[in-house]
Amino acid sequence: MNWNECPVLVTGGASFISSHLVDNLVNQGATVTVVDDLSNGKKENLSKSWDSIKFVQQDLEYVSKNEMKKLFDGNEIVFHFAADHGGRGYIDTHPADVCSNFAIDHHVFDACNNSSVEKIIFSSSACVYPTELQNEIGSDYKLKEEDSDCDKLNGFLSADVEYGWAKLMSEVQMKSFNKQYGLKGCPVRFVTAYGPREDVTHAIIALIYKAVEKMDPYQIWGNGQQERDFTYVEDIVTGSILAAEKISDMTPINLGTGVRYKMIDVVKMICEVLGWEPKEFDFDTSKPTGALSRSLDNSRAKQLLGWEPKFSLKQGLEKTVEWFVENHKIEGKVNEASLLDHTN
Incomplete structure (x- = not known):
């Protein structure tokens, strides 16, 4: 076309x-x-x-x-x-x-x-x-x-x-x-x-936001073991x-990529990209976490579209962290309300 x-x-x-x-x-x-x-x-x-x-x-x-x-x-x-x-x-x-x-x-x-x-x-x-x-x-x-x-x-x-x-x-x-x-x-x-321009109600940007603001103890929703693609x-x-x-x-x-990652491992990957890590993690099991383990079979996309994901999670995180750091004004605290609702 x-x-x-x-x-x-x-x-x-x-x-x-x-x-x-x-x-x-x-x-x-x-x-x-x-x-x-x-x-x-x-x-x-x-x-x-x-x-x-x-x-x-x-x-x-x-x-x-x-x-x-x-x-x-x-x-x-x-x-x-x-x-x-x-x-x-x-x-x-x-x-x-x-x-x-x-x-x-x-x-x-x-x-x-x-x-x-x-x-x-x-x-x-x-x-x-x-x-x-x-x-x-x-x-x-x-x-x-x-x-x-x-x-x-x-x-x-x-x-x-x-x-x-x-x-x-x-x-x-x-x-x-x-x-x-x-x-x-x-x-x-x-x-x-995930990627540049996403708001902090979404998982990856929320995790980056907390790390950039050096939240410590660093709060993770759920027990950190839930898995996502x-x-x-x-x-x-x-x-x-x-x-x-x-x-x-x-x-x-x-x-989807067909690859699962535990949320705790994603947080550690983000911290590695930023060159910072918290002294302590706080797992808040009262917060929404969604499905426990989710990954998509992309066989049909490969067969019908000739599509395969080109970016690994690490590559995508590096690009997303770079964008967020360039566009976020550090306040020294995390606005918890912004994680649950859109703010313009």
């Missing part, structure tokens, strides 16, 4: 992952429109591409059908990344807010169907998977796309808290628009994405673009 002069709409395009996506598309010559209400996104995230894009400030939850059609008409590809989102602390403490994603997603799918849009790529999540498959520390099971199969509506579906259910049901919506109207697209399932933002962007190029039938695609 040639992206040069391809008209592309990115919803939520001023946020973390999507702003990197915008930069990539602009570099490939695409004609990009960004729609964002700036509730979480920031214009500064788009500074590299600002002069080359069209920006529309709009909350997609409260737009009429006619206005949505006007926004979407003229675009060939839509990357739908707009959502009320955050890390585990945020989604656990904002269950009603994240359910609004289901309504936003319906408006977007409907607008794609009623306009010139040929294909939509949807930012889904590893939270669409049943937690019962992720409740054993030390497990070597990797979550497969068929573990949450939206083609099997007469079978068992489950997901991780309200955020995961909203994402899963939006995948069901996508499939329904494909069945009834022939809408083309692909849901891409992200797992613990971490995917660097540039790998997420590459996979999402490949999905737009190669998938049309709403086949979901996992974008």
Whole structure:
């Protein structure tokens, strides 16, 4: 697929992952429109591409059908990344807010169907998977796309808290628009994405934030043994673009590394990058931790997209720490409230 002069709409395009996506598309010559209400996104995230894009400030939850059609008409590809989102602390403490994603997603799918849009790529999540498959520390099971199969509506579906259910049901919506109207697209399932421009409600940035502020005792949510698969933002962007190029039938695609790391080991890796370590760790088991052990099988991404992650966790952490240090004003303390809610 040639992206040069391809008209592309990115919803939520001023946020973390999507702003990197915008930069990539602009570099490939695409004609990009960004729609964002700036509730979480920031214009500064788009500074590299600002002069080359069209920006529309709009909350997609409260737009009429006619206005949505006007926004979407003229675009060939839509990357739908707009959502009320955050890390585990945020989604656990904002269950009603994240359910609004289901309504936003319906408006977007409907607008794609009623306009010139040929294909939509949807930012889904590893939270669409049943937690019962992720409740054993030390497990070597990797979550497969068929573990949450939206083609099997007469079978068992489950997901991780309200955020995961909203994402899963939006995948069901996508499939329904494909069945009834022939809408083309692909849901891409992200797992613990991290990198520059991310806010401190998310795990990796929160851990870096605490280390940069030299929090001691250094607080880790949970017992530190919970395991995650971490995917660097540039790998997420590459996979999402490949999905737009190669998938049309709403086949979901996992974008993960397939490698697990314990949270305590991630913290120690961050401290190593910074050249500092606390005298003591404090494990706060009262805080939200999510699934005990989560990793994605990326076989389908390799087979259908030719995609593999290029960044190891250590490489990604080095780049993320460098960005954070350059952009964070040290205060000598950690603002605990910012770990649970967005601050602009």
